[in-house]
Amino acid sequence: MFKNEVRVLAPATVANVVCGFDIMGFALEEPNDLMTMRLISEKSVKIIHQDDFNLPCEPEKNVAGATLLAILENIDDKIGFEIEITKKIKPGSGIGSSAASAAGAAVAANRLLNNRFSKLELVEFAMCGEQVASGAKHADNVAPAIFGGFTLIRSSNPLDVISIDFPPLFVTIVHPQIEVKTSDAREILKKQVSLKDAIEQWGNIAGLVAGLMKGDYQLISRSLEDKIIEPTRSILIPEFDRIKSESKQAGALGGGISGSGPSIFMLSQTEEIARNVQSAIRRNYQSIGIEFNTYQTKINPNGVEIM
Amino acid sequence: MFKNEVRVLAPATVANVVCGFDIMGFALEEPNDLMTMRLISEKSVKIIHQDDFNLPCEPEKNVAGATLLAILENIDDKIGFEIEITKKIKPGSGIGSSAASAAGAAVAANRLLNNRFSKLELVEFAMCGEQVASGAKHADNVAPAIFGGFTLIRSSNPLDVISIDFPPLFVTIVHPQIEVKTSDAREILKKQVSLKDAIEQWGNIAGLVAGLMKGDYQLISRSLEDKIIEPTRSILIPEFDRIKSESKQAGALGGGISGSGPSIFMLSQTEEIARNVQSAIRRNYQSIGIEFNTYQTKINPNGVEIM
Secondary structure, eight states, X not given: OOTTEEEEEEEEEEESTGGXXXXXXXXXXXXXXXXXXXXXXXXXXXXXXXXXXXXXXSGGGSXXXXXXXXXXXXXXXXXXXXXXXXXXXXXXXXXXXXXXXXXXXXXXXXXXXXXXXXXXXXXHHHXXXXXXXXXXXXXXXXXXXXXXXXXXXXXXXXXXXEEEOOOOOEEEEEEESOOOOXXXXXXXXXXXXXXXXXXXXXXXXXXXXXXXXXXXXXXXXXXXXXXXXXXXXXGGSTTHHHHHHHHHHXXXXXXXXXXXXXXXXXXXXXXXXXXXXXXXXXXXXHHTTOOEEEEEEEBOSSOSEEX | OOTTEEEEEEEEEEESTGXXXXXXXXXXXXXXXXXXXXXXXXXXXXXXXXXXXXXXOSGGGSHHHHHHHHHHHTOOSSOEEEEEEEOOSOTTSSSOHHHHHHHHHHHHHHHHTTSOSOHHHHHHHHHHHHHHHHSSOOOTTHHHHHHOSEEEEEEETTEEEEEEOOOOOEEEEEEESOOOOHHHHHXXXXXXXXXXXXXXXXXXXHHHHHHHHHTOHHHHHHHOOOSSSHHHHGGGSTTHXXXXXXXXXXXXXXXXXXXTSSOEEEEESSHHHHHHHHHHHHHHHHHTTOOEEEEEEEBOSSOSEEO
16 A cells, blocks of 8 residues: 555445435445545546446546536646546446545545545535536535435525434345436436425425434324435336335335436335345346346445445 | 312413424413313303303303313213313414413313323314314424423324423413404415425425524524415514514524414523523514513423423
8 A cells, every 4th residue: 555545445325315305315235336545746637447337537527527627716736647447336326426426536536635624525525516417516415425314405495404213124225227318317207296295295395304213113104205306216116106105014114216316215124125125126127127226225324435 | 279179280382383383382371271170060151251252151162171171072971071171372362362261271181081082182172172263184283281381283183192202491471462363364374385385395394393402502593494484474474574583583493483473582591591582582572562462481290281
């Protein structure tokens, strides 16, 4: 290990969390991107990819690069960063692949700068990276990637990130191998919602926060409902309704679309139930011949890990 | 005191709680209605008013009466209730006057029936009383009146009431002596809201629940925002914007319309601040010659009190 070098694991994340559209997210134990960063003596950013995803190497077009450029703009030091990225989180999967690059780069750079920025500031830098990926400065993946656990984005402008306590939870992720563009998933949303549905939604998000903080699994389960986003977006995901109902039959507390899809996440109270949920999903997709990846994991309480 | 007699204090309540429209409420230490109830040997309800509000005495037209009739429908015993009501909470003030009658009657009757019903069931009975007052079976006042403290109505059908922990809070209530009909206040609401505003609202209600449970006063304060209901309804309340901004200048965490108005509530972290807030409100209404009542009180953690 060189001096002035740091290695980090940047976790996948689930954004939206059913009734928490645009405001809730959580970090996963797996999968993670691996990143190695070195300080260099010129004010620039160099990106080296150690994977086959063919992501751009020009800093301003790269999520990690744009994050690091934002940091360089905010420091006077005549230094820069060289970063090697080994992506394990497939871009476009809906579990925060771009956010992992942005959050990992922000945390690694901050470590090399002797932690001069707060976590909230790192989220703001990483949001500049997210803008490269999706055109919008959203925090719902980068905040849990940096803070760990469940995070509430009460407000994006000004940014207000709140860590929410949670009980042990096991997560099943399935990623059907189809493409859903975030821009398409955003396009099909209705711009207006009925006051009645909105009230139901804010009852559920309030219930979810209370359920997580109380460690009340049944309340978490009852609160994982969404009549606003899911009915529209789920049509882009094969077998969504069946996957969801069979997961619940297998004992899942609930779940839904991860981010803007196509991945689906399910939460369970025990590892055994989560394994049953995974089996149910696997059987379903195998029976109709859809290719998929699946992960069996937990909530990552710490976010980006410095190795 | 006779045998088979019970006396209760039924508290005023604040519903809606800014960003918690239709789902959040809390109980107040003051004012309270006083109710005395006796078991009688025929299956009927007798109502005696000890105040000057001229409320109806026919059980099916009276809030407490309709609540008690709902209870009688659900028991086989050949008994009934006689109830004396001394209302201190002015009807139409927006601090749950009808809910106090309904909740007080439900809790008193349950005590005479040796507590055979759960609090949740009592809320359901009391909602039958609320229906007489407003035409709708809503729980946002009766739930906090019965459970005490802050309550979240995650769902009305099926009814799901969740008690939310909270730190010490001081409440300033001002009741300008004008009439706002609940039906009018409901009429002027828009049936559709923008997804953008709805997202902001569910961020704030999630923040409010987290703030209350963490005892984080600044988070509570930041979360007490409402762009959906307040801008429409506040036009029915004289000087609302000025009252609110001067209360905040005096140190209030925030506040808004109590129920559907016309009362306004403000929350403060200390009793001293709450008194300053009350003075600011008083000066304002006095300077423009609006008649008003005002209360300086706390959150009632227990709800209806059996004396």
